[in-house]
Amino acid sequence: MRKHLKRILIFIMVLAMVVPAVTAITNRAQASQQGSTKVANEDVVISSLSTKAPKYIFLFIGDGMSYPQIQAASYYLGTMKSNGGVETQDLEFMNFPVAGTAKTFDSTSFCPDSASTATSIATGYKTYSGTINMDTTLTIPYETISEKLKQQKGYKIGVISSVNLNHATPAAFYAHQASRNNYYEIGIEMVESGFDYFAGGALLKPTGNSGNEKDLYKVAEASGYKVIKTQEEAEKLTAKDGKAIVIAETLADSSAMSYDLDAAEGEWRLADYVEKGIEVLDNNTGFFMMVESGKIDWACHANDAAATIQDTIAFGKAVDTAIDFYKKHPNDTLILVTGDHETGGLTIGFAGTKYDTFMTNLANQKISYAKFDSDYITRYKKYDTKFETVLSDIKANFGLMPSYDKDASKNPTLVLTDYEYHKLLDAYNMTMNGIKQLTQEEKLLYGSYEPLTVTITHILNNKSGIDFTSYSHTGVPVPVFAIGNGQDMFEGYYDNTDIFKRLAQLTAVK
Ligand SMILES: [Zn+2]
Known part of the structure; x- marks a missing residue:
């Protein structure tokens, strides 16, 4: 019985040695074949054959x-x-x-x-x-x-x-x-x-x-x-x-x-x-x-x-x-x-835009959410800034505008729908009133972020055909190039x- 087990073990060990070697050879051959990219083609073969450590x-x-x-x-x-x-x-x-x-x-x-x-x-x-x-x-x-x-x-x-x-x-x-x-x-x-x-x-x-x-x-x-x-x-x-x-x-x-x-x-x-x-x-x-x-x-x-x-x-x-x-x-x-x-x-794709994306919309965003928080939101809270004024800052920094804006007809994909306008207004009120105990709906809408800022980026993302499912990390794998x-x-x-x-x-x- 013991002897039998030993034989199986030896077989597994040999297999463990052979399989990676074969895989490595196959991979090497594949890598050499696909060496058609800009950075790759000059050196791929030489580096594959190199045996010393990088x-x-x-x-x-x-x-x-x-x-x-x-x-x-x-x-x-x-x-x-x-x-x-x-x-x-x-x-x-x-x-x-x-x-x-x-x-x-x-x-x-x-x-x-x-x-x-x-x-x-x-x-x-x-x-x-x-x-x-x-x-x-x-x-x-x-x-x-x-x-x-x-x-x-x-x-x-x-x-x-x-x-x-x-x-x-x-x-x-x-x-x-x-x-x-x-x-x-x-x-x-x-x-x-x-x-x-x-x-x-x-x-x-x-x-x-x-x-x-x-x-x-x-x-x-x-x-x-x-x-x-x-x-x-x-x-x-x-x-x-x-x-x-x-x-x-x-x-x-x-x-x-x-x-x-x-x-x-x-x-x-x-x-x-x-x-x-x-x-x-x-x-x-x-x-x-x-x-x-x-x-x-x-x-x-x-x-x-x-x-x-x-x-x-x-x-x-x-x-x-x-x-x-x-x-x-x-x-x-x-x-x-x-x-x-x-x-x-x-992800790339959003329920509201079906198969379309409008990624050039994102170029209208001039500053990060963090800078909008520090440079604008702080000021809004201090001076109790009116929603109309906030809307003009949103247009300047994110491109989004209400339907009555003078530039609305020239930028149809950036015009706020009624639904979006009211979402923004609700978020503005949340930000101005200070964050209290959030309801489940509010937690999903704003995470732990400034309601106004995160609503602006959500609307711009969605109008660009982009969406997020979480404010945290997810379980999808990562590439290794x-x-x-x-x-x-x-x-x-x-x-x-x-x-x-x-x-x-x-x-x-x-
Ligand atoms: Zn993180």
Whole structure:
């Protein structure tokens, strides 16, 4: 009996060795055949045959970004270019030679959060929503791919985020905490990581919950970090300056970087921080750079389609910076582009517009929901602004207008129907009266957002043929695009923990 069992075991082991090898060969052949895209065709064959580990690894994570966010950006760009036509203009990473799909559920939920999903990507383990790189007993810490690459291979490490540097996604590459809300402790771990380049939004709770702890930026300086808070200094930063923490000079909602829609002329975008990162991290041993676009998620929570699309486009431009680097080092570079989970249940198509979309309508939105809240709603409440005045601000910032507006006949798809007008008026009254206990209907209408602002974006989304189902995260899978050395490892429909496992296998870290 024992002997029999042993034989079966050996058979399974052999099968386990042979099947992946065959799959890899098939994938490689497929990848070589389909190397017809712009970025891909020159290098795909060479990189597939390469056997040594990639020296330069970029991991781009669009927070809250899945297929709908990416495709909406492509449709938006195409329809804008063709003046309303049915055309697409893909973000460059959509043409990578390899695309896989990753499942995102965590130990709590099919609709996971950023802490657990980033833990899966960074360490290969599932954990609870809200937990960063700790097991489900909250006692055992997991080592991250970035820590392994630094310790075992001497790679330089960069962590970039458009939101706070101690927010869940960036934290999952250097911190180990039972709760993502332990911002101060996460900040301490950030300094202790010794990673080489941090850039993006400001640290949350830099002096702790009490406000009495030693300032995290001072702790960082004492540990040898150069801390930079102006763009002028950031521009001058070189590799000779050593370890650096670069905080965006202009900080927007929750001390994050501006939405791309709101960024001023000349203000550094995500792509600029990536370009500087490449400059300071580039070295002969290698580097690993994680880049998060965190506000794709925030805009989707708020059901702001225009801000989501613009931040997704900006994320694409940040990837383009890495593609330029890849073209110079095709055999040594791997670029992965993925999301951590989908947010908002965004979809292309709306019950009220059937098979039609009017995505050019979204170009009328000039500012994000967050900036409308801070620049307009605050003022409305203070000065008890009349609805008529509010309507003219809505026209200026979102393009929507009542049927009696002088420009109504020229912009039929932006004219408020009676139904929409009254929805807006109800929301205006809700905002002006202050939010009290919400009824079930009000919760569905407004989530936890300013009733007026979220109603404006809902109406504009729907008039564009776009809709959201949730103010939270959803359970749909995310794409994983890959180009460069090791790209074929990322084919298939797999779990998000496999992103870590494949990266670890590829780089031969323990
Ligand atoms: Zn989120």
